[in-house]
Amino acid sequence: MTKMNKLRQTRNQIVKLTFILGVLITIILCIFFDDKLGIIFGTIFGTFISILNFIELEKTLIKASVMKPRNAQSYTTKHYFLRYGIIAIVVLISIKANYINEYATIIGLLLLKFVVIFTNLFNDKEYFKRIYRKEG
């Protein structure tokens, strides 16, 4: 596995898990709530936008990593506000459109963050054992 593939593999794994979790969450929400179509549209909309934002973030950081530190800071901040604007438009559309459930969209937008944290934080029991192991 080449070095470039490792970065791509991590991205693909996160995207895949987010998609799977998105489907699971949609099914769970549809079982408990009445607005089934709105929930399906909302989670799909939110999940896809969060995945696209993640890919955009990857491209931004790959470009920023070869810049001078000061330029990289301003470039990344500019792109952050671009993504922020996209999220604002997405939430706005889901609030305005009656056929999209806005809460499902917000859940979809935040799913990727949970996937990133949980796949990287809870994948090694030994790490936590070391933290809680008593000294001496």
Next chain:
Amino acid sequence: MESTNFIYTFLEWLLSFDSRALILSASAIGAGLAMIAGIGPGVGQGYAAGKGAEAVAKNPDNKNNITMIMLLGAAVAETSGILSLVIALIFLYGNPLVNLEGASLIISASAIGAGFSMIAGIGPGIGQGYAAGKATEAVGKRPKLQSVIIRTMFLGQAVAQTTGIYALIISLVLMFANPLIKGY
């Protein structure tokens, strides 16, 4: 004596307006205040990217691993920005305070307070970006310890997020289950 008391005069002036107009104005201020939290992730991600660029300059062979850590850290750092945006948009398009009955001054103050509380999102945004930047720097220096560094970074970021979530809870309580209005 009363006429010289600025606060008393100001409150009287505020209450001279229609209560709905007062609540809507306060909601507009609240939405604007909530959006201030969007600064945090911007600063944090910028810092992480700066540190990433530094690390790549020092250790160009490890560029992909450094970028990967930066990507994961920066993705998490965005969360508090999204939460503040959601609160601001609820204020603008799904405001639950408009239909409330009770003292308009308390409802208006709650709207401003809900926006104010979201400013706390600056902290996690900057903090998580800082953690991502330092982790990126550390991977550049010690590539063999990458898995331990990445896990430590996420542990720190998850803990740093809690204050942002507290702020969100207070904001949502002020909007949807305000105990101050019930108690009045």
